[in-house]
Amino acid sequence: MTNTPRSRVSARFSSITPSATLAVDAKAKALKAQGRPVIGFGAGEPDFPTPSPIVAAAIAAASDPAMHRYTPASGLPALREAIAAKTLRDSGYEIDPAQVLVTNGGKQAVFQAFASLLDPGDEALLPTPYWTTYPEVIALAGGVTVPVFAGADQDYKVTVDQLEAARTDRTKVLLHCSPSNPTGAVYTPDETRAIGEWALEHGIWVITDEIYEHLLYEDAQPGHIVRLVPDLADQALVLNGVAKTYAMTGWRVGWMIGPADVVAAATSFQSHLTSNVSNVAQRAALEAVSGPLDAAHAMRDAFDRRRRRIVSMLREIDGFDVPTPKGAFYAYPNVEGVLGRTIRGRIPTTSAELADLILDEVEVAVVPGEAFGPSGYLRLSYALSDDDLVEGVGRIQALLAEAR
Known part of the structure; x- marks a missing residue:
């Protein structure tokens, strides 16, 4: 009698798809660690430090035996x-x-x-x-x-x-x-x-x-x-x-x-x-x-400035349809107008292929729409410095200007 081999990992866990946003962010960070000038628009996290009074409260808590x-x-x-x-x-x-x-x-x-x-x-x-x-x-x-x-x-x-x-x-x-x-x-x-x-x-x-x-x-x-x-x-x-x-x-x-x-x-x-x-x-x-929301409001003001800049720049790309985001720190352009066009010898037909092309050709990391539902979209987080935002979107603009 031969025993049927059993999977080492449960079907429940095997079916889980890794977080696409964290995967994009990890790939961008790995490439940067290799010395490549990658700019990442993948991470969904503020690029500011935690406000100092909050850090101070944690330091005090670490010294409190009740918290041990x-x-x-x-x-x-x-x-x-x-x-x-x-x-x-x-x-x-x-x-x-x-x-x-x-x-x-x-x-x-x-x-x-x-x-x-x-x-x-x-x-x-x-x-x-x-x-x-x-x-x-x-x-x-x-x-x-x-x-x-x-x-x-x-x-x-x-x-x-x-x-x-x-x-x-x-x-x-x-x-x-x-x-x-x-x-x-x-x-x-x-x-x-x-x-x-x-x-x-x-x-x-x-x-x-x-x-x-x-x-x-x-x-x-x-x-x-x-x-x-x-x-x-x-x-x-x-x-x-x-x-x-x-x-x-x-x-x-x-x-x-x-x-x-x-x-x-x-x-x-x-x-x-x-x-x-x-x-x-x-x-x-x-x-x-x-505590007060002063630091949160200061971060919001910075995000608002970046939001207006990234939307303006993305709308300059032929084939992008960019609704105005009014919250969070993401832009989500419809990029279907770019798909099917030739870009540096490649013809992306999905947003995943377009995201790969952008990373390969101009070292900018974005998250494709497939991570969030249908293909045909890109997510760009503007939780990054103003200089990186302008440089990164500028690289995408230059690349896609070559689309034929």
């Missing part, structure tokens, strides 16, 4: 209270600290939110283009991703009519992300309210990712869906963190806010998965969310 021990898996009580106060300040509605679960970065909050709600076969409506991690965690939770696509002609924002057309009797969750990664799109309060009322009417849970809430430009307004549709509070999970607002991507502190029963279930899961978030990082986050 296990603490509650749900988060330091003082931090959960501060997050509740911050929610009232920034989002305009009250929550109880018991509704807060502090997580190891926003990604853990995203995974635990979907895992808390989805059973095998449940459908999750995912406005597309989407952040590359969402479909992976939906699949890991046993759910089924249902993409709902909105292109450049809609400023990458889905409508209630589109969501209704995608709804089935298996629909349980809708992901709402505004400002959006990867597009920088921002839903107006009226658009957000309409989506929230539709979800409420049909008993659909809303997972709302608000990590970019303070990075808004021009006439964009915050659209906190639970404030706009208060009755949705019992079927909504709000995800947030300190990464983008306070330039703390490496500190790994995020959180989930939701109904007490769901938060309790997610806390039980986290107690087995990771226990508490690093106490030093939590104390740094406490300083961040309790």
Whole structure:
């Protein structure tokens, strides 16, 4: 009797696609380490240092023996209270600290939110283009991703009519992300309210990712869906963190806010998965969310300047269609007008091939649309220095000017 060989890695893990954005960033950094003048537009993280008062709070915490021990898996009580106060300040509605679960970065909050709600076969409506991690965690939770696509002609924002057309009797969750990664799109309060009322009417849970809430430009307004549709509070999970607002991507502190029963279930899961978030990082986050937003506003002003510059330069490229991003720090041009043209002897037919060509020929790293949904788009983060931004987009301009 011969035993059938068994896979060394589970089917569940084997099916996971590595983060495309982190892969692009890693490749750019590896090439730079080899001495090549690569400019990377791939990373979704502020290029500023964490504000010094936050760093000082972490240094003090590291010297506090109380922070050398296990603490509650749900988060330091003082931090959960501060997050509740911050929610009232920034989002305009009250929550109880018991509704807060502090997580190891926003990604853990995203995974635990979907895992808390989805059973095998449940459908999750995912406005597309989407952040590359969402479909992976939906699949890991046993759910089924249902993409709902909105292109450049809609400023990458889905409508209630589109969501209704995608709804089935298996629909349980809708992901709402505004400002959006990867597009920088921002839903107006009226658009957000309409989506929230539709979800409420049909008993659909809303997972709302608000990590970019303070990075808004021009006439964009915050659209906190639970404030706009208060009755949705019992079927909504709000995800947030300190990464983008306070330039703390490496500190790994995020959180989930939701109904007490769901938060309790997610806390039980986290107690087995990771226990508490690093106490030093939590104390740094406490300083961040309790303090003023002056540093965040200064970063926002710099991003706004870069946003206007990158959009202007990208629009000079023949074949690019560039909607105006009004949030986050990403531009997301439609590049279908370039595909199929000859560029230095190559004919890219997908945005992935175009991104490879740009990296090979002019040493500029961008993320192709395939990471976020359909081909035909590029994501460029403008969280990099003004000089690198101008140099990098200038190289792309010069390269694509050769397209025939």
